[in-house]
Amino acid sequence: MENKAISCKNLTKQFGDFKAVDRVTFDVEQGEIFGFLGANGAGKTTAMRILCGLSFPTSGEATVAGFDVYKQQEQIKKNIGYMSQKFSLYDNLTILENIVFYGGVYGVSRVDIKIRSDELISTLGLEKEAKKLVGELPLGWKQKLAFSVAIFHRPKIVFLDEPTGGVDPVTRRQFWDMIYQAAESGITVFVTTHYMDEAEYCDRISVMVDGRVEALDSPTNLKNKFQTDTMDNVFYQLARGAKRADS
């Protein structure tokens, strides 16, 4: 269990009679790109909030980066990065100020902030824009920058909640290149998405239906199992059995 990036066993979150997450069990290997799929209301967000140390499960066990979700929320938070579907940088701060701010919040030392931000800005080719307000950047760039900021403090795991919403296909492709790079450097990527072509990019995928994980395997195996050639069909076959309406 210690070697796994994320490990859940019978993880359950109950609100009154409603089981948002129902006995979910899965492991995520280190350095893996793990796709977390499910229709709206399937319980993805609730599960993700537990894993990010934002809420407590009702029952079951889970560890993130080896830390217990009940007792070691603080440790978990130090070891993960997070980027949400909503845009997560400050529009009226410059690129550099955003980087320095998030670095500071995560307790990265001043020297490291300096070294890493120079490095980051040159990798992204943003030397000229570094002193510009983030609000002036095109959305694709903002998204890429937000991802870079989410892994700026070198987390063990990065959670991406629908990171490519509203971005054009070319930028999405570039964004996934960045995800691959991060995974290669050893960061585990936990990503939710509604785009089935993106699901194909993941090493393994889990599909949640009505609070339960109904399928979990590599995209190729899943397609074989459901005897179809697109992830779209796999997802549709699983999700149409859902009883919960959109939340």
Add this chain to the structure above:
Amino acid sequence: MKQLLAFVRKEFYHVFRDKRTLLILFGMPIVQIVLFGLALSSEVKNIGVAVMDNARDVQSEQIIAKIRSSAQFEIKEDELNYKEIEEHFKTGEIKCAVLFPANFGSKLYKAEGAQIQVIADASDPNTATTVANYLNVIVRNYQGELNPNTQLSYQIIPEIRQLYNEEQNGSLNFIPGVIALIFMIVSTALTSVSVVREKEMGTLEILLVSPFKPVLVLLAKAIPYLVLSLIDFIIILLLSVFFLDVEIWGSLPLLFVESTLFIITCLSLGLLISNVTNSQQTAMLISMMGMMLPTMLLTGFMFPLENMPKIFQWISNILPSKYYYAIMKGVMLKGLGFSYVWKETLVLVGMSTVLLFIALKNFKNRLQ
């Protein structure tokens, strides 16, 4: 600590890059002080007065000369008839008219006495009363000059002293009120909006996932607005002293301590509002309607509380600004020490503690 500093610096960037926030922060106090100080002055100067002198004798001329020489009145030079007077009232050129009957001078020395008619524009009742009083004084003085030797046998002259405000400086009363209002705007409205803005943008979520403690998020939001409120406080004090000639009687350190206490109350309110709302507009609306309006109407700085229906007097008791207003009035204008305002201070301390406790509790619960 370093994390907190990074956060506070970020908050200042937000403030100094947003023109609207800057305008509210520094434009508002200046405009309010100038407006309240000058426009709402209860003093009456240069009132247009029309004179209709049907007597044209020495006595009427003398009275007119007195009216002319007083700073309060400005006589319309051309003589008007009744109809013209009415027209001038309607256009607002004159606020009052003085009419002398034909036989004014001769009647003055007869038993029945002389009469003059004073017509005032009472659509503004306060001005009308003041004008009538001024004219009364002028006429009485003239009477006194006519018979300097004959004293009335029994005379009572009330010697009136306007304590704490001998010069009748109209600005005095509302400066503490304006200060309370500004604190409400900066510490309650702006703070709540700034937290809710992060909710709307989704950045609050990111902050909560970070190892930064939720309580520190609130603290980091509050510190900049505490500092800015104190800067506003200094601006208002300076303007009051040098621009409106208000004398500050009480101790400055006490004023600052009490103000900081009230700012903390306002900040707690702002944080509480930001917890229960999800849009900037709602936060603004609640701060304005729920907090500022009652502050203006029910703390006694615009309308005397004593004259209000009982229910409003009760409501006013739960308003923190009422106690702060009382403290400020006492310390700033009367020079009272802490021993006179400790009760109000205690109420404010109690209120901030409760509000802050609820705000923090609420914030934590929402995270679960």
